[in-house]
Amino acid sequence: MFKSIRGTKDILPNEQKYWEYFKTNAFDLSSIFGFKRIDTPTFESTDLFLRGIGLDTDIVTKETYSFTDRGENNITLQPEGTASVCRSYIENGMFNQPQPIKLFYFTSIFRYERPQSGRLREHHQFGIETIGSHDPELDAEIISFAWTLLKKIGLTNINLSINSIGDITDRKQFITELSQYYKNSGWAKNNCSDCIERISTNPLRILDCKNSNCKNYIKNSPNMISFLSEKNLKHFENVKKYLELAKINYQINNNLVRGLDYYTHTVFEIISDKDKRQNAMVGGGRYNGLIEKIGGNETPGVGFGMGVERVINEIINNKIKLPQKENNSILFTYLTNSSKSKAIEFNIIARKNNIKSELALSTRSLKANMRYANNLKFSTIVIIGDSDEKLNYITYKELNNGDQKDINEKELIDLMTNAKFN
RNA sequence: GUGGGCGUGGUAGAGUGGUUAAUACGCCCGGUUGUGGCCCGGGAGAGCGAGGGUUCGAUUCCCUCCGUCCACCCCA
Structure with missing residues (x-):
């Protein structure tokens, strides 16, 4: 008997109501916030993701579904949504339209991972992107959108964490300091091999390590915020101010770094406050270097991706009542x-x-x-x-x-x- | 990729080294040949994830693989 491929799932008729509910809310809110839908192909040239997401990221090094097609082209099933949208922005000359361009998408995402609860090899993401402006209020609007959507859907137990990881210059300094700190602290002797690898490939990720011994060192490590330039610090302050005006509770987590190389400045994550592990429902931030990296002009952008399956799990677990349709x-x-x-x-x-x-x-x-x-x-x-x-x-x-x-x-x-x- | 639990009809869930593998829900049919939900009766549907081994004999013991769940890693 045939079975669905590992890590994939049928969405059966009796669960479609949750999907409808999610989509209706997400699409309506998009329209209210001024976002327009874009659909990009589910696969792209492998190179797009290598350059966009980053060669040293886990997503690219061990999680992509890549293959060579019959015409010898290197193809990858999209492991996230932003790179494709940015490619389309460049390819279709959207920089000639009034900026910023505000887009949303709803699509399948493919990652070769070991499935477990809340994690699949094909999952769905709803995401929005605002491309073409440095305005810090747009960072906050993206966050506000995600927050508003989850609230509108009926989720109450959600937590927002934000951080700023600055621009490349800020980060270079920070990384130098960070490496110095780790070298001087005698850390390398007794710590996880992952982190020893990371220190040379992707030092920021050390801050995210869950290893308890590593955590001790993280506590006293240099703080990214103090490396931000005045301008970038101001940017972050403006984001926070907007959130406060919007009455959105946030926590600052200076160890929050994302797994995709393209992020700059604001990064954020919304999790369910149940103590499950696979609890990140939304992740996003600003990606000012991305468009340039994949061949466009220097163009700023900010956006998020939302894991639809995880949100739907929360809807079900929290027994949220869906509006009843009269079924005559x-x-x-x-x-x-x-x-x-x-x-x-x-x-x-x-x-x-x-x-x-x-x-x-x-x-x-x-x-x-x-x-x-x-x-x-x-x-x-x-x-x-x-x-x-x-x-x-x-x-x-x-x-x-x-x-x-x-x-x-x-x-x-x-x-x-x-x-x-x- | 690493570690651990699990794998019995559509679903849930008993069970045993040896005749036809419980039960419940669901499904189908019937209970005045024109009427549902409750109730009652009947019926279909699994050979116990796959392959190999031990044994006179395995669904039950062993091995491998696969799948699934959970944790790590990572992420949505």
């Missing part, structure tokens, strides 16, 4: 061959009038068809008898209260066409 519908049943013809006609009329309807199966008894109607929560059942016998040969029955009346053909059609059916 008719099942047409019939008793004879001639009434079957009528049923077919009525079913067509119902559908023409945008009424959800189905024709009963002729292989089932009336009783069985009624059971079916009941199980599928039809609101109404129409039983069509033999028109030769009497005038009002159609039974119109409401399943939720059991009320029924005998009507004729004209009355049924009136009910369906004059929107009396609701």
Whole structure:
């Protein structure tokens, strides 16, 4: 028997309501905030991600789905959404439109990881990007969007952490100091091999190490914030000020660094405050160097990615009530061959009038068809008898209260066409 | 990639080295040959993740693989 590939999942009909709920909220809010949808291909040239995300990041070195196609092109399934959007920005000359460009996307993301709860090899991300402005208020708007969306969906137990990792110049200094600190502190002797690797490849990530021994050293390590230039510090202050005005609670976490190389200045993360491990629902920040790195002019940008599966898990775990859609519908049943013809006609009329309807199966008894109607929560059942016998040969029955009346053909059609059916 | 738990019909979940592998839910049919939900009766559906080994005999013991879950790593 075939099974879905490891780390992939079917989204079955009974969970679609959560997806609809998420999308409706996300797309509506996008429109309110002035973001427009963009869909980019799910795969891109491998090089785009190598240059965009960074050669030394875990995502690129060990998590990409890469292959060579029949034309010998190196292809990678997108392991995140931002690089593609930026590529499209450059390729389609969006810099000629009024800046900033505000876009959102909803797409599959592929990472070759070991699956566990809240982590898949194909998952979905909703994300937004604002490209073309340095304005710190835009950083805050991105954060505010994510926060507002999660609140709107009904999540209450969420925490926002923010940090600034400055620009390249700030960071170079910081990294020098950081390396110096680690060298002088005798840290290397007894610490995790991951970090010893990181110190040369991606020193910032050391700050994120969960190893308890490493954590001791992190406590006393130099603080990134004190390396920010005056201008960049001001930028960060402005972001915080906006958040305060918007009454969004945040925590500053100076050890927050993201796993993608392109981030600069503001970085942030929103997690569920349950103590589960895979709890980051949103991650994002500013990426001022990215567009240039992948071949565009120097262009700033800021955005986030939101893990849809993780948000939906939270919706389910928190038992958030979804708005109930009234589900009015008719099942047409019939008793004879001639009434079957009528049923077919009525079913067509119902559908023409945008009424959800189905024709009963002729292989089932009336009783069985009624059971079916009941199980599928039809609101109404129409039983069509033999028109030769009497005038009002159609039974119109409401399943939720059991009320029924005998009507004729004209009355049924009136009910369906004059929107009396609701 | 590393470490640990698990793997029985659609789902949940018993069970045993040896005749037809419980049970519940769900599904189908029936219970006045024109009426549902409750109730009752009946029925279909797994040979116990895959392969190999031990044994007279394994779903049950052993090995490998695969999958799944959890933790690490990393991230959404």
